[in-house]
Every structure is written in C-alpha cells, then in structure tokens.
Amino acid sequence: MTDIQELLLSRIRDVPDYPEPGVMFKDITPLLADPEAFNALTDTLAELTVRAGATKIVGLEARGFILGAPVAVCAGVGFVPVRKAGKLPGATLSQAYDLEYGSAEIEVHAEDLTADDRVMVVDDVLATGGTAEASLQLIRRAGAEVAGVSVLMELGFLGGRARLEPALGGAPLESLLQV
Ligand SMILES: O=P(O)(O)OC[C@H]1O[C@H](OP(=O)(O)OP(=O)(O)O)[C@H](O)[C@@H]1O
Ligand SMILES: Nc1ncnc2[nH]cnc12
Numbered sequence: 635m636t637d638i639q640e641l642l643l644s645r646i647r648d649v650p651d652y653p654e655p656g657v658m659f660k661d662i663t664p665l666l667a668d669p670e671a672f673n674a675l676t677d678t679l680a681e682l683t684v685r686a687g688a689t690k691i692v693g694l695e696a697r698g699f700i701l702g703a704p705v706a707v708c709a710g711v712g713f714v715p716v717r718k719a720g721k722l723p724g725a726t727l728s729q730a731y732d733l734e735y736g737s738a739e740i741e742v743h744a745e746d747l748t749a750d751d752r753v754m755v756v757d758d759v760l761a762t763g764g765t766a767e768a769s770l771q772l773i774r775r776a777g778a779e780v781a782g783v784s785v786l787m788e789l790g791f792l793g794g795r796a797r798l799e800p801a802l803g804g805a806p807l808e809s810l811l812q813v
Pocket of ligand 1: 733758
C-alpha cells in the first residue's frame with residue numbers, strides 16, 4: 635500500500651449497523667476534516683481525470699459533490715451534478731436504481747452534457763454499483779462519452795465492479811482503496 639493509500643484509509647471511519655443493521659458504513663468525514671488527506675485525495679482523482687482526457691466531471695449526490703467539485707477545479711474541467719430526483723429545476727433525464735440500503739432515482743440536467751463531452755464519474759464509495767451504473771446510463775442517454783469512473787473506495791464483496799463492467803464499455807473503473 636502506498637503512503638497516500640495508508641493516509642486515506644486511516645481517515646475513513648467504520649460505523650457498524652448504519653444506516654441499518656448489517657451495513658458497515660464507511661464514513662469519510664474524518665478524511666474531509668483533514669486538509670492533508672483531502673488534498674491528497676483531490677490531487678489523485680484530478681490526475682486520473684486529466685489522464686483520461688475528460689472534459690467534465692459528474693459528481694453523484696451528495697458525497698460525490700464534496701469530492702467531485704474540488705477535483706473538477708483542480709483538473710480544469712466542468713462539474714455536473716447528478717442529483718436525487720426532484721432537485722433540478724430544468725429539463726432532466728432520470729434513471730431509477732437500487733443500492734445497498736434501498737432504492738432511488740437520479741437526474742441530470744440534459745443540457746449539461748453534450749456529444750462533445752468525455753465524462754469522468756466521481757464518488758466516494760462503489761458498493762453494489764447501482765448508483766454508478768445509473769449515472770453511466772444517464773451520461774450515455776445525454777449523448778456524451780464515458781471517460782471512466784473514479785471512486786475513493788470499492789467495497790469488493792458487493793460485486794459493484796462486475797455489475798458496472800457492461801455499462802463502462804471498456805472505460806476504466808479506478809478505486810484508490812479496496813475494502
Ligand atoms: O454502489 P451503490 O450500492 O449504488 O452505493 C454507493 C452510493 O451510496 C452512497 O450514496 P447514498 O445514496 O447513500 O447518498 P449520500 O451520498 O447522499 O449519502 C455513496 O455515496 C454512493 O453514491
Ligand atoms: N457501506 C457503505 N458505506 C458508505 N457508503 C455507502 N454507500 C453504499 N454502501 C455504503
């Protein structure tokens with residue numbers, strides 16, 4: 635494990651049985667509160683974004699906003715929020731999906747992504763992969779190209795990587811930590 639991975643891992647708190655029994659919640663708030671760790675994470679994700687030739691970052695509400703926005707600024711690309719249904723005022727594309735604890739629907743402003751865009755999806759956790767998969771479907775439906783998915787951590791035992799594979803269409807899934 636690299637020094638950066640060790641730093642990031644040391645700032646993630648395990649919370650058992652949250653938000654429901656049987657779930658080990660990975661809390662990133664200690665990492666966000668530590669400027670050295672937050673900076674290292676932002677720089678690493680920005681590097682992946684630039685390397686992939688992305689023109690936009692899609693951040694997934696809500697924790698993907700916290701990570702994705704500074705990464706977009708750092709990488710010099712635009713930021714597009716993918717929000718839970720009912721929060722965006724303009725014309726939207728919507729996609730329903732299931733996650734580790736429940737189900738949800740996400741939306742994006744249709745005009746924020748165009749055929750000229752290569753899009754990197756940024757989020758904190760890849761669990762079942764349902765959220766990321768739905769976001770890739772939205773990106774493609776908007777006519778844009780998928781540059782990849784970059785997450786802080788991947789919960790390997792939930793099989794998100796395999797679920798995401800078809801929607802990725804050969805684009806990379808990068809996880810900085812595998813737990
Ligand atoms: O791979 P999946 O099974 O889809 O789960 C991963 C998603 O779940 C969490 O978000 P959540 O929907 O809990 O929303 P939040 O960021 O608002 O807390 C996390 O931030 C990811 O977006
Ligand atoms: N175990 C978990 N911890 C944090 N975020 C999550 N999103 C889905 N599963 C999660």
